[in-house]
Amino acid sequence: MSEQSTAKRDTGRETAVSLDEVAVRFRTRKRDVTALREVSLDVPMGEFVAIVGPSGCGKSTMLKLVAGLLKPSTGDVRLRGDKVSGPRHDIGYVFQRAALLEWRSARKNILLQAEMRKMPSEQARKRTAELIEMTGLQGFEDALPHELSGGMQQRVALCRALLHEPPVLLMDEPFGALDALTREQLNIEMNRIWRETGTTVLLVTHSIAEAAYLADRVVVMTDRPGSIAEIIDVDLPAERDYAETMARPEFARVTNRVRGLLGAGGAAD
Numbered sequence: 001m002s003e004q005s006t007a008k009r010d011t012g013r014e015t016a017v018s019l020d021e022v023a024v025r026f027r028t029r030k031r032d033v034t035a036l037r038e039v040s041l042d043v044p045m046g047e048f049v050a051i052v053g054p055s056g057c058g059k060s061t062m063l064k065l066v067a068g069l070l071k072p073s074t075g076d077v078r079l080r081g082d083k084v085s086g087p088r089h090d091i092g093y094v095f096q097r098a099a100l101l102e103w104r105s106a107r108k109n110i111l112l113q114a115e116m117r118k119m120p121s122e123q124a125r126k127r128t129a130e131l132i133e134m135t136g137l138q139g140f141e142d143a144l145p146h147e148l149s150g151g152m153q154q155r156v157a158l159c160r161a162l163l164h165e166p167p168v169l170l171m172d173e174p175f176g177a178l179d180a181l182t183r184e185q186l187n188i189e190m191n192r193i194w195r196e197t198g199t200t201v202l203l204v205t206h207s208i209a210e211a212a213y214l215a216d217r218v219v220v221m222t223d224r225p226g227s228i229a230e231i232i233d234v235d236l237p238a239e240r241d242y243a244e245t246m247a248r249p250e251f252a253r254v255t256n257r258v259r260g261l262l263g264a265g266g267a268a269d
């Protein structure tokens with residue numbers, strides 16, 4: 001059990017995501033902002049990584065780099081070995097707001113992904129049905145977004161992000177707008193869905209408990225300009241019962257370490 005794992009990992013598995021000495025500087029008319037500096041991180045295929053850190057330290061910026069929505073000012077970002085040089089299609093993205101089309105049913109919102117990617121319709125329909133079952137949305141396939149709870153809307157957004165079976169799923173505070181009980185429920189489902197799909201996940205969260213419950217490793221960022229303060233291995237089995245996990249000494253060790261690194265002004269739970 002290591003207190004701190006290295007940013008560069010040799011696990012024998014293919015690397016899904018790698019950031020090498022990445023810096024991001026934004027130049028606006030009023031000021032220059034260094035959002036990230038010297039960030040290096042390797043994420044092996046199938047790993048679940050949670051990223052926590054103070055507001056404005058560059059967490060969303062990291063995800064945007066991986067998605068190819070932003071270019072680093074210096075350094076390299078690679079997805080499955082290829083240098084990221086523009087928007088990538090082999091990722092799924094889930095945001096804090098589900099951003100569903102109000103006039104389309106749950107099923108048709110999920111299928112939007114297939115339309116954008118011109119997936120064969122039979123394959124898309126089959127995968128949609130599987131995902132609806134996996135996320136417990138059966139019976140709500142034809143409901144419009146306003147007829148769904150916030151948690152259900154996020155499940156639809158998750159199905160949409162997973163439809164094309166992306167090897168890498170980027171999640172930016174996906175459960176941040178949900179009430180505590182729904183969030184807990186979705187955390188439990190997320191652990192199962194991650195195990196069932198085998199996808200690599202990068203999750204940005206402000207919840208230390210969520211990070212420790214879901215992740216293989218927790219990346220703790222410093223205040224802006226964001227860099228990696230420490231990467232903490234979570235030495236727990238992949239399949240995690242919620243209450244039992246929370247009661248484990250390893251869970252307490254990880255959450256205490258993250259809290260210690262973030263200090264009083266850091267992420268809230």
Ligand SMILES: Nc1ncnc2c1ncn2[C@@H]1O[C@H](COP(=O)(O)OP(=O)(O)OP(=O)(O)O)[C@@H](O)[C@H]1O
Pocket residue numbers: 026027028033034035053054055056057058059060061062224
């Ligand atoms: N397009 C942009 N132009 C100028 N500055 C930007 C841009 N995008 C982000 N920034 C700045 O970069 C810094 C990092 O932003 P980012 O959204 O990545 O932080 P974050 O850690 O995700 O924040 P939060 O936890 O509050 O969501 C912030 O200071 C932000 O104001």
